[in-house]
Amino acid sequence: MHDYDAFSTWIGRDTPKARKGTSRRAPEGLRFAFYGRASTVEHQDPATSEGWQREAAEHLVAGHGRIVASYFDVGSSRRLPWRHRPQAAELLAALADSDRGFDAIVVGEYERAFAADQFQRMASLFRRHDIQIWLP
Template structure:
């Protein structure tokens, strides 16, 4: 398990410019990462505008499940 939580960064800032979100994206490509799924605690705090549409394919490409409990659990594209 790993935690990535950006404090003090606006959600309008792209993931690549948020330190923890950028670290998560980098870790997606790492074959020995310590996780195989990501739970988004609040989609309205994680994604802004089209960010979800940009990020979701990365999770899928690297075989990492994406869970959003407020939307019923697993995101199935």
């Protein structure tokens, strides 16, 4: 997926990468990374849980962009920090990549993603990487 420089798009030439400080928003809207979680295999069907959380996330972003990446943890407690959940840790690592391929993170259900004050503690990290967080 390409990033677009507004001026180049306006004159009809695509550029492979936007200049630093310009929006990475593609013409079709924001590119979202979906994050969801199922606590245990014994108490939840991971496929069903991922399905309804993803559906909620898709409904939330409809008309604003599309989900281009998916990160879904199974068996990790929400009390664990994101850096200790395999898929959440992978998502956090992707934030530092300027070619990460997404502009925002969408969560299917707040309580599946965050516990206690986790969101408040992570907000500055998301801001530092110019990432929007969309919550239901």
